[in-house]
Amino acid sequence: MTTAIDIDVGGTQHCETTALGVLLRHQGLDLSEPMLFGLGSGLSFIYWDSKNMGFPFLGGRVKPFDLTRNLATSLKLDLLAQETASPRKAWENVVAPIDAGHPVGLQLDSYYLDYFGSKVHFGGHFVAMYGYDDHDAYLVDTDQQGGAVSTSLANLAQARAARGPMSAKHRSFTLTAPRNPPHPQSQIIPAITACADAFLNPPIANLGHRGIDKAGKLVRTWLQRTDNPQRDLPQAALLMEKAGTGGALFRNLYRDFLAECTELLDSSHLRTGHELYSEAATLWTATATLIAKAGESGDAQCLVQAGTILSDLSRIEHEAMQALNRLEE
Incomplete structure (x- = not known):
């Protein structure tokens, strides 16, 4: 049996703003991707190198999920974020809002997702999930990764459970707009x-x-x-x-x-x-x-x-x- 929400996919380039766009359009807030990035104070720079890294990393944005927190504060959105060490509880945290008709944002390791072309571990990846059936999860990722995509539930569980740099413990989140959001x-x-x-x-x-x-x-x-x-x-x-x-x-x-x-x-x-x-x-x-x-x-x-x-x-x-x-x- 399939459970899925009717969503507006929208074409975007960056994973966290892609997920945010899906969640906010569902709340009736349609902002461009640059506006989401800017209102979330997303720009930054980091030169990151350490002994256990194979090669230095140049980063151009704030830490994963800081953009979401900043945007929620800026637009007075109710951000409900959940983390857990339990895969079972993690799944319940996603199914409950989807069953109630709300898409959910997920932070996970892109390495395990079926549709990902480049197999590199990155624990700060974001997707929006809008449905599932007995075998697969229905996700929205960036245009580059295919937009509306799916991955097996087993691989989704692995991606969410992964640990390492920039990862979070099965993080999922929903956003709710107030009745009269600030312009x-x-x-x-x-x-x-x-x-x-x-x-x-x-x-x-x-x-x-x-x-x-x-x-x-x-x-x-x-x-x-x-x-x-x-x-x-x-x-x-x-x-x-x-x-x-x-x-x-x-x-x-x-x-x-x-x-x-x-x-x-x-x-x-x-x-x-x-x-x-x-x-x-x-x-x-x-x-x-x-x-x-x-x-x-x-x-x-x-x-x-x-x-x-x-x-x-x-x-x-x-x-x-x-x-x-x-x-x-």
Whole structure:
């Protein structure tokens, strides 16, 4: 027997905003993917490397689920999030809302999902689940992964139970909009300034504009950092451009969010931020291209160039966030 909710899939690029879009459209709130990302103060930067990692990781967004929490606070949504160590309880937490007609967001490890092309462990992946039968779960994932898809219940259970970096214990969540939600436009400035403040004042040197500057210095050593540069450098570049980031390490999404905001609010600071993030997005794509080329050719000069661009990006994004931080003035 099949239980499924009628949902609007919508075409999107990034996993967490894809899941959020499904849940919110079901509540009658239809916002663009860039607007969801921006209102969730989703943009960030992290240079992550440690002894147990095969290769450094460049991240362009806040931690998994922080975007959802931020968005719920911004739009006064009732966020019910549940975690458990019990697979049985985890399944009950999903079935109950779906049986009641509400899609559910899930955080899981994409490695185990039947339809996933690239078999890489990533515990910070999100999907929306809208139905199930005796064998399969019906999910919505990004356009890149097929949009409306399905996976076996056994593999879904494995994906939800997985442990490791960025994973959560069978996390599931629902969102409920209040009767009179605040107009999204009224939440734009607080969301932008919160994002800018975190970016400008990182607690450690690996984050925000300081992290980009650090990446600019360390990326020059990447050919020595791995015994398989032909695999690891193109993979790092692919993650920046194609792995659900919307391109340019989430800078395309944030640029488009700021563009949407300039149509709603008249602010020279906002226009400055948008112009600088348009420039930054282009430079991030150029950086990814150089990193991939360095891995394929073994040419260290490509990494020197990438390092120079990253040092420019640190300055450009710092300037952009300073302008955006002045929106409340």
